[in-house]
Amino acid sequence: MTNFSRETLKLYFVAGTQDCRHLPHTPEQNLLGVLETALQNGITCYQLREKGAHALQDEARIRRLAGECRALCRRYGVPFVLNNDVRSALAWGADGVHIGQQDMPLREAANLCRGKIFLGISNNSLANAQTSAAAACADYLAAGPIFPTQSKPDAKAPVGVDLVRQVRAAGIAAPLVAIGGITAGTAPLLRAAGADGIAVISAIAAAADVAQAVRALAADGAA
Numbered sequence: 001m002t003n004f005s006r007e008t009l010k011l012y013f014v015a016g017t018q019d020c021r022h023l024p025h026t027p028e029q030n031l032l033g034v035l036e037t038a039l040q041n042g043i044t045c046y047q048l049r050e051k052g053a054h055a056l057q058d059e060a061r062i063r064r065l066a067g068e069c070r071a072l073c074r075r076y077g078v079p080f081v082l083n084n085d086v087r088s089a090l091a092w093g094a095d096g097v098h099i100g101q102q103d104m105p106l107r108e109a110a111n112l113c114r115g116k117i118f119l120g121i122s123n124n125s126l127a128n129a130q131t132s133a134a135a136a137c138a139d140y141l142a143a144g145p146i147f148p149t150q151s152k153p154d155a156k157a158p159v160g161v162d163l164v165r166q167v168r169a170a171g172i173a174a175p176l177v178a179i180g181g182i183t184a185g186t187a188p189l190l191r192a193a194g195a196d197g198i199a200v201i202s203a204i205a206a207a208a209d210v211a212q213a214v215r216a217l218a219a220d221g222a223a
């Protein structure tokens with residue numbers, strides 16, 4: 001199993017082709033170009049999240065893309081995570097998988113992943129985080145959306161930085177990443193509140209200068 005630690009969460013880039021539609025090439029070229037620049041400039045984890053009305057729909061094409069993302073991540077020594085689908089993550093050689101509370105029973109996911117790939121679980125409330133932590137099945141927890149987000153049309157209401165504080169105040173010590181509307185400007189608030197790292201889509205995928213954006217987000221992590 002790929003080494004996973006809190007450090008893995010420092011600057012976690014999440015994206016699919018739907019997040020790079022402003023770019024001029026094919027969906028795959030757009031995403032792979034952004035991903036490679038992000039890898040060169042300091043992301044510590046990458047999740048392929050091919051989701052929504054503008055995502056690729058063809059399974060074979062998504063699988064091919066996942067293989068290309070994985071190969072790129074390997075080259076830079078960064079874990080490759082697949083969104084939502086535990087069985088595909090295992091079959092496609094991902095290092096980890098990220099699921100929501102509703103994607104699959106948490107214990108079933110944990111049983112499938114144990115000893116093979118790491119598992120991350122989304123949490124929108126302290127109650128969610130307590131359930132995830134009590135099941136002791138997740139390698140990391142994600143908390144969010146922290147701020148309003150344009151990247152997830154079905155996102156729940158923003159929970160604010162406070163959710164990170166609440167999770168820590170409740171004694172949940174699991175590796176924790178904050179997600180949702182986070183920018184280089186707000187990243188320090190999340191880290192100060194107790195998050196091990198931040199996960200972003202648009203702060204990297206939609207940046208005019210991806211390299212500069214990643215360095216700005218990563219600089220805070222080094223502070």
Ligand code: TZP
Pocket residue numbers: 014144145146148149150151152155179180181182199200201202203
């Ligand atoms: N889960 C909660 S918010 C979110 C996801 C996948 C979207 C984050 O995207 P952005 O652009 O960083 O707000």
